[in-house]
Amino acid sequence: MTAKVISGKEIAHQIREELKAEVAQLSKKGIVPGLGVVLVGEDPASISYVTAKERACEDIGIFSDDNRLPADTSEEELLALVDKMNKDTKINGILVQLPLPDHIDEARVLLAIDPAKDVDGFHPMNVGKMVVGEKAFLPCTPHGVIQMIKRAGVELSGAEVVIVGRSNIVGKPLANLLIQKSDKGNATVTVCHTRTKDIAAHTRNADIVIAAVGRPNTITADMVKEGACVIDVGVNRVADATKKKGFRLVGDVDFEAVSEKAACITPVPGGVGPMTITMLLYNTVESAKMANGII
Structure with a gap:
């Protein structure tokens, strides 16, 4: 068996085309979804990620308010900017790119974001709503993973799912979403981590394996x-002298070997990664609709 490759690029493109059409309809009503983006410092990975988000906004017609601040920006200055965006009716979503410099309390900054504009889905209020099954902004990577599984035609209801990894960003929210009584869940979920005695004993019985370690x-x-x-959320750099940059990106899964057994698998790069930005755009459009009483 050679696995079908689930292309995050292709699925992300499908969803962005759907969003582009939706944004075009909103514009006819005088509504332009807006995303406020804040980047503090010059971390290369963060710069690359934020630049990709800005381009994605432009591509589908979302207004992007870009704020690139020096690394020595004070916590008070950053909080003041967040407060300004909270009050700005042109901004429907706020994204503060992590990590922040060490002198800034990330938790305090995230708590300062208006939950109604928390399109990353990290605010405790939105996390709590998600846990009890109320409508909330869903964390972008977990939501993207579920969209990939569903659009690949894999049945979630009744499936045995094993998630390897228990982070607050991926593992925990993904497990919560998958067990809920909804079209995004109804699965039986096992979460494995560094203290699991025999991870393989669990993954060998799984219909769906999600690696995020x-x-x-x-x-x-x-x-x-x-x-x-098999869904591979991991992104790791490994040394590779044949590459111009001296490294290549790989996931948490032995792609070549696992592809010979799995029915379907996501690649790295080009798998889950493009979905994260896409679901951020999705949340921003949803926020604009809510702010204008459309949903």
């Missing part, structure tokens, strides 16, 4: 049953 080759072929769906 940030360590190359965590999931190997002997850990996956024939015909499973």
